[in-house]
Amino acid sequence: MAVAELCLFPLGTGSPSVGEYLKPVIRVIEESGLKYRLCPMGTVVEGSVDEILELVKRCHEAIFNAGAERVVISLRIDDRTDKPLTIEGKMRV
Template sequence: MAVAELCLFPLGTESPSVGRYLEPVIEVIEKSGLKYMVCPMGTVVEGSVDEILELVKKCHEAILKAGAKRVVISLKIDDRIDKPLSIEGKLGV
């Protein structure tokens, strides 16, 4: 299992408050069935790298559907093969 943080920023939205573009993204993450944790600077998910990349694709579609004309997606994946990784394990530092 890998752990990843995903963050989407819609650009050109008129208002600096972008929550209404992010709500459908959180819904997509919720529906994915992957374990996740909403953090202040992004949403952290736990899954295989394939599952995570598939989720990024769906989040991208969701934010465009919500009306974003431009989006910056920031993704950071941590994966290791010598030991299991998990959201909980990583919270223990």
């Protein structure tokens, strides 16, 4: 399992408040069945790299479907083979 953080920023929306574009994205993450945690600067998900990349693809579709004309997507994946990686485990430094 890998752990990843995903953030999407719609540009050119006319208002600095972009929640209406992010709500459908959160819904896609909820419906993915992956373990996730909403954080102040992005959403953290737990899954295989394949599952995470598939989720990014669906979030990308969802935000354009919500009317965004331009989107910056930031993804950071942490993966390791020597021991299991989980959202819970990564909370303990």
